[in-house]
Amino acid sequence: MLDLLPVPAAIVEHQDGKFHFEAINKTFRLAGLGAVAADLPLIRLLGGRLRRFLELGETHCEFAWQFGDEVDCRHFRVLFARRAATRALHRCLVTLVDQTSELRTEYSLRREMATDSLTGLPNRAGFSDELEATIQPENAADFAVLVINLDRFSRVNACLGGLAGDELLISVARRLKGALRSRDILARMGGDEFGVLLTLDDGPNDALHVAKRVHAALGTPFRLSAFEIRVDCSIGVAMGADNDGDPEDLIRNAQFAVKRAKKSGRTEIYHMRAFDIAREQFGMETELRRAIENGSMTLHYQPIHDLASGRIVSFEALARWTREDGTKFSPDTFIPVAEELGLIVPLGRWAMEEAARTLAAWDSASGGNCGVSLAVNLSAIQLQRDHVPQMVAAALDRHGIAGSRFTLELTESAIVTDPDRIAQTMNALKGLGTTLAMDDFGTGYSNLAYLQKLPIDVLKIDRSFISGMLADRDKIAIVRAVLSLAQALGMRTTAEGVETNELSQTLAALGCSFGQGFLYARPLEADDAFLYLSERNA
DSSP states (O other): OGGGSSSOEEEEEEETTEEEEEEEOHHHHHTTOOSOGGGOHHHHHHHHHHHHHHHHTOSEEEEEEEESOSTTOEEEEEEEEOOGGGTTSSEEEEEEEEOHHHHHHHHHHHHHHTBOTTTOSBOHHHHHHHHHHHOOTTTGGGEEEEEEEETTHHHHHHHHOHHHHHHHHHHHHHHHHHHSOTTOEEEEEETTEEEEEEEOSSTHHHHHHHHHHHHHHHHSOEEETTEEEOOOEEEEEEEGGGOOSOTHHHHHHHHHHHHHHHHHSSOEEOOHHHHHHHHHHHHHHHHHHHHHHHTOEEEEEEEEEETTTOOEEEEEEEEEEEOTTSOEEOHHHHHHHHHHHTTHHHHHHHHHHHHHHHHHHHHHHHTSOOSOEEEEEOOHHHHHHSOHHHHHHHHHHHHTOOGGGEEEEEEHHHHHHSHHHHHHHHHHHHHTTOEEEEEEETSSOOOHHHHHHSOOOEEEEOHHHHTTGGGOHHHHHHHHHHHHHHHHTTOEEEEEOOOSHHHHHHHHHHTOOEEESTTTOOOBOHHHHHHHHHHHOO
């Protein structure tokens, strides 16, 4: 009967403290499992378990079993079984299902799935498995995760092709491996990003020391074909001691630190406060998008005075956002978020439309031209992505406003991003009759040649030079130089941050054209701004 079974099987009996085979099948012999019970690894290794099975009177017991060394390890599914009627007899049927091939195949597939095919390093999934197997709550402080992101790697693929990019990644992986200690684990997370699981002996200092070694290792140029390529990287570090959650969070935290490293140009260690700020900004995205779409944003208007006559000549339109629950956000908070998310384009379009509508309403209330113009800020990103001249022309036409009634303010950074394209845009805006102003002059990196070539009408001197100017000879010298430059180029000037009469008078004496600041008024809502205009220019 045993020979009918397709797997190794034997009837084993235990008498006088020894095991004997009552019968074995042909498959058992062919499997090389032997024929004498006393000599078998099965009995030698599992005898105690088989004895307990027989003594306890169980009828069924199944378990996994492996024996042999790692090179030639074999895996079986072992079954002890007997009929209830034969419990009194110390014998049972033993069958073994050889699962070695299946388990080896499964192991190979699992290993393949956890390995990067290009570099042979663990991939993202494999790296996560290493973290989960290594880091426990009680030893988390002994570990850190580094994420290394190669800067401008996409240019290699674009210029030299994918094969050259792959060759570079393999070379980078070798260098990184050489820069690490033997106990550190290197992985390729995907694309141009690598991860390292560090064992710490000296806290954060260990991680920063390894980061320096990585930078040093990549400092030597790589040679690809006829090209010599330098590879820079950004490194983010997440300390295990700062992580109370899943080890996988360490990867996310280190990747967050990498984003900061790309901006700062140095190795960054993850800090919870910075992440909380980023999470708040992420949560702000949906609400900001809804506020723009639903018209929940408002414009406030800050007056700009002629320093010679004291009359109001213009108002600067400034975006304000109050959430439904009454929480107010300053532009310094939501403008960077809008720029990062691409919402600055619809926000800029809305601001231009709303400003034109407000100026038309003021003209209507005045029975004609109300006597002032409005200044609207244009973001560098909006200038790059939007068709600004067409957008401005459409807003002016819809509300019947002449282009001369608007000043469009651009920052130095907006001009230097793409000078030729921005010059075309500025000339098109001048064709509409608008006034162009360079905002925050002196805080950027503009080439003074731009002032001569570009159709700029007004320089706005940043408040950092105006505030405290009377007590700082250097600031006075800078302001005097800017005013002389503007006069030589035929430009007018606006001083931001004017807060005292003495400062206003000094600026007027130095030849500054206009002043803007809390001395005159804080940014006002549209109705309040019109009332202020009516009273001051009456």
